[in-house]
Amino acid sequence: MFDAVIDFIRSHFRTTDFIPLHEPRFWGRELEYVKQCIDSTFVSSVGEFVNRFEEDIAAYTGARYAVATVNGTCGLHVALQVAGVKPGDEVITQSLSFVATANAISYAGATPCFVDVDRDTLGLSPDALTQFLDSETKRDSHTGSLINIATNRTISACVPMHTFGHPCRIDQIVEICDRYGIPVVEDAAESLGSRFHSVHTGRYGVLGVFSLNGNKTITSGGGGAIITDDEGLAQRAKHLTTTAKVPHRWEFNHDEIGYNYRMPNINAALACAQLEQLHHFLECKRNLADAYRSFFDNTDMTFITEPNHAHSNYWLNALVMDDQAKRDRFLEATNDAGVMTRPVWGLLSELKMYRKCHAGSLENAKWLADRVVNVPSSSVDLR
Ligand SMILES: Cc1ncc(COP(=O)(O)O)c(C=O)c1O
Numbered sequence: 001m002f003d004a005v006i007d008f009i010r011s012h013f014r015t016t017d018f019i020p021l022h023e024p025r026f027w028g029r030e031l032e033y034v035k036q037c038i039d040s041t042f043v044s045s046v047g048e049f050v051n052r053f054e055e056d057i058a059a060y061t062g063a064r065y066a067v068a069t070v071n072g073t074c075g076l077h078v079a080l081q082v083a084g085v086k087p088g089d090e091v092i093t094q095s096l097s098f099v100a101t102a103n104a105i106s107y108a109g110a111t112p113c114f115v116d117v118d119r120d121t122l123g124l125s126p127d128a129l130t131q132f133l134d135s136e137t138k139r140d141s142h143t144g145s146l147i148n149i150a151t152n153r154t155i156s157a158c159v160p161m162h163t164f165g166h167p168c169r170i171d172q173i174v175e176i177c178d179r180y181g182i183p184v185v186e187d188a189a190e191s192l193g194s195r196f197h198s199v200h201t202g203r204y205g206v207l208g209v210f211s212l213n214g215n216k217t218i219t220s221g222g223g224g225a226i227i228t229d230d231e232g233l234a235q236r237a238k239h240l241t242t243t244a245k246v247p248h249r250w251e252f253n254h255d256e257i258g259y260n261y262r263m264p265n266i267n268a269a270l271a272c273a274q275l276e277q278l279h280h281f282l283e284c285k286r287n288l289a290d291a292y293r294s295f296f297d298n299t300d301m302t303f304i305t306e307p308n309h310a311h312s313n314y315w316l317n318a319l320v321m322d323d324q325a326k327r328d329r330f331l332e333a334t335n336d337a338g339v340m341t342r343p344v345w346g347l348l349s350e351l352k353m354y355r356k357c358h359a360g361s362l363e364n365a366k367w368l369a370d371r372v373v374n375v376p377s378s379s380v381d382l383r
């Protein structure tokens with residue numbers, strides 16, 4: 001059966017060479033814009049492309065403001081800080097995620113607190129979240145803060161993630177968090193182009209963060225973007241990502257500890273050219289997902305499709321295997337044949353630096369971690 005999968009993937013990508021999991025495509029005006037940027041000499045944190053990228057990504061997602069960052073991890077770090085996360089706090093997130101989600105929480109001085117995911121969306125489970133908040137937290141009688149009873153730490157934010165681009169039940173998550181007064185920062189690193197109930201991911205929370213890493217749907221080499229509808233949060237995010245410099249024509253004055261996190265103009269040149277093609281990339285990726293869906297319908301492997309009410313970018317296509325042994329046989333057969341496949345990340349709650357963090361049952365996350373694999377997902381030009 002695995003031979004048929006390998007043949008199917010090879011026929012779609014039309015090559016006998018090695019097939020990577022996800023390659024960037026530079027089919028547009030990338031060289032032209034990068035050359036323009038070099039000719040202008042504005043290759044660093046100031047320039048027309050970085051401002052334009054912010055305007056373009058805000059327009060595309062429908063957000064009022066966007067702040068360009070050097071990568072998604074730094075974007076998440078700053079988003080958490082402007083959302084009010086303080087050193088010593090705890091931030092709710094999912095254990096089934098890339099390490100950057102938990103690392104960004106740590107950079108903000110906080111500790112992750114892991115809640116389970118849903119098996120169908122692969123994202124934070126509203127039921128598990130409700131259960132945790134209802135039964136394992138209390139209000140501090142003096143400050144009114146929400147406290148995790150087990151750790152005695154203040155819970156100051158929640159970071160759901162849209163796994164492989166598939167939107168999680170973000171409307172319910174925001175509603176639950178609103179009830180408890182916790183801001184939601186969406187880790188939308190993987191979901192540029194994905195919508196839930198027609199609203200772009202990253203727009204449900206107070207802030208959302210995208211990644212433009214080389215393996216994402218569009219890339220700026222390295223890069224990220226924070227989006228928000230809140231002017232004050234946007235200004236503060238911009239301030240913190242630009243070394244907290246107080247604007248002045250010649251004086252250097254910084255009013256707090258900021259970061260050198262602004263996306264360089266030369267990366268933004270690439271980002272602008274890539275964003276122009278996002279629509280086409282999404283067509284290619286959804287087309288590939290359709291082909292995978294039809295193929296895997298006739299097999300004993302389950303292709304993960306977009307959840308109800310979601311329009312996914314299908315950033316990384318994924319399958320669920322019957323068990324871990326079969327997953328491992330699949331990984332071996334495909335990688336031996338030069339078709340790159342990969343298991344989902346190991347759970348963050350099992351990494352040595354996060355092993356002692358508070359965690360709920362994580363039954364679904366564990367179940368998925370044993371069974372999910374990613375298959376090649378690069379855009380194939382169908383024109
Ligand atoms: C879920 C998730 N969060 C955060 C990041 C961090 O983004 P970056 O690599 O741009 O720092 C990534 C991707 O790399 C990711 O997949």
